[in-house]
Amino acid sequence: MSDVDAIVIGAGHNGLTAGTMLARDGQNVLVLEKTNWAGGMAATKELFKGYKHSVGAWAMIVLHQEMIDLLEVEKFGFETIVPETSYCVYGEPEDKCFIAYNDPITMANKLAEDHGPDAMRALFDFFQYMRIFGKVADKERLKAPDAIEKLIAEAEDVETREALQRLCHASAMDIIRDYFPDPDKHRTIQGSLAAMSIDGTHMGPYTPGSATSMAFHYTASDAMNVFKLPVGGIGALSEALVRALEAEGGEVRYKAQVKRLLIEDGKAVGVELRSGEKITAKVVLSSIDANTTFLKLAGEEHLPAPFNEKVKEIDYRNGYIQVHMTLKEEPEFTGHLAFTNEDKLKWLMAYIPSADHVSKCWNEYKNGQIPEDPLAYCYFPSMIDPTVAPAGYHTATLFSHYFPYDTPKDRLREDAAIMADRAIEQIARYAPNFRDSIVDKLVLTHNYFEKTFGITGGDFCHGLIEPGQMFASRPVPGHADYRTPIDNLYMCGAACHPGPGVTCVPGYNSARAVIADLAGKEGELVAAQ
Known part of the structure; x- marks a missing residue:
């Protein structure tokens, strides 16, 4: 008999989301965390006495209200602040600042006032173009995703298909120049758009494929370009999730570093901690990156050689x-x-x-x-x-x-x-x-x-936001449904679809895959609940 039903490696927001969902399903859940705090790379820490800093991620840019409601974290003290503006982008004194107001009417009026009606129309047309990607991505968000090329091929019309092709393979500047053709006009607006294309990539804004990151950043949220701040710092979400997990009978154990996965006959049966303690479980979920999970904790000898090669090719x-x-x-x-x-x-x-x-x-x-x-x-x-x-x-x-x-x-x-x-x-x-x-x-x-x-390269994306590492190719092609070649081992972190950012979606989807498998519905994700 196993010590627990489910072990989750890592007490970041995705690991805690998965743990909470499994505990709600009646599973006995143990979350193991290497450090002595919750939140992982989205934690609140007292780096200096009396001050709270958000270490790693810092704003709720891509967290949908739907997930906040599903996880019921507001019942456990989680709340956010929506400021009047998300940011002010500036450059040289001769360049007008670009201020992202969170109210769309104010945004339109201020854009027209500061940059002119042409810039206002161009930016709103640009955002409409981004929504073509967002509409497709949103349909894939709460499911095991299809491949980019399949999504492009099955687009509803030629215009959408051509737009998706460009947004998934062109450079960010190819797109930006469609709306802002003069590099010397509206420079702070163009700089802001270009900067969205480099976050979480090993690219510049002129690099083919950089449009994917730009489109991802602008459309992953349910409110485009709106930054929300959790009261008390970014770690407030994970702290609320810990309370939600514990309310369902789950447990988080801190300073419990996993040394290796216990694998018998091709199945994950538990973990061994650095202390030497062994804990058995029916299922194990990893919220850390694929390289660390498979090549270090599992070991190449337990995995097919072609799979190992795919993992080694992930760009961090x-x-x-x-x-x-x-x-x-x-x-x-x-x-x-x-x-x-x-x-x-x-x-x-x-x-x-x-x-x-x-x-x-x-x-x-x-x-x-x-x-x-x-x-x-x-x-x-x-x-x-x-x-x-x-x-x-x-x-x-x-x-x-x-x-x-x-x-x-x-x-x-x-x-x-x-x-x-x-x-x-x-x-x-x-x-x-x-x-x-x-x-x-x-x-x-x-x-x-x-x-x-223990995250490969310190990459907060767990695998960069590049066309070959998104949708059905995340974490590697053929394994985008949160399951792995090792039975009873699941991935539940940012290494999985839909990727990085404080979304809770990878953890939520992974838990649904586990619940489906435990109920004998292998290969499915159970309906969102």
Whole structure:
């Protein structure tokens, strides 16, 4: 007899979602977490006494209200804040800022006012084009997905088919230029669109295939381009899920690192912890990436050679830095950004001066160089959510793409500090008090996330957002239904369809596959409930 019905490896939001759904189905669930906190790469941590920082993911950009309702996390203390704006993208003084207002009417009026009616129409036409991808992706969201080429071939009409073909294989700039043909006009708008194409990729905006990431980012949510902040930081979702799991009789065990999977006669029967303890289960679900799950925890000897080769081909090259800071005062912007000091417009400032600037940073990165003039997203969550900092003080987190992925370990700290300083300067040159306001600072790279969570390459996507790694090819072709070549072993994290972001969908879908199999409905996902 097994010790438990189900073991879930990893207490991130997907692992906890899977565990909660299984516990609701009456299964005895044990979630094993390597660290001593919940949330994985979307956790709230007290990096500095009295302050809460969102480590890893930081905003609810792609979480559907449907999932919030299905998981009932609001009953367990989860709540979000929707600010007036999602971000303010800025560049040089001669360029108007691009501000993403969350109310569509306000957005349209401000776009027309700041950038002209032509820019307003172009951007809204662009978003309509993105929705072609979104409509198809949404149909695939709560099921084992079809292959991209099948989705294209079965499109409802020629126009949709041609659009999907481009959105899945063209470069982001191929699409952007359809709506913004002049690279010297509306540069901050173009920069913002281009930046969406590089998040979670090893690409630049002119790289074929980069349109996929752009379309994914703009359409994965049920409210396009709207950022929501969880009260108390990003980890509030996982903390609510822990309470939901425990209310159903499930358990989370912390500081319980899995050393290997226990496999007998081609079936997963449990795990062995680093401590040497063995725990048996009817099923095992892994919310960590495919490389770690199959090649390290399971072992190649338990898997077909062709499958192992597919796993080895997954691209995890995702270089970035995240800088967490405490501040003794708010930044005061000057010059062409002085207006952002009003109405909390400055809560998220993004230095993305143009699409070509994004491309310049990509070219430096792919040549192993730290970008000379890096992109920078800096947000100040305490301006929106006062629970994350002591009264009169503030938190700030800066994110920058394109920290050289292959930086030697003996140079990581030095090079990360160089890039962090360059990124901080993008804020400080327009907010003269910013540097002096910094009290504490911690610079994290992808290497930190790899070491802390055992995630290959520290890739927060668990496999990049590229055409060959999405839909039926996620995590590898032939295994997009959350099942694996090892019986009773399932995948339930961002490595699975629909991919990265705080969505809870991979965990939800995986639990449905397990429930179907336990009920004798192998090969199906049970109906959403």
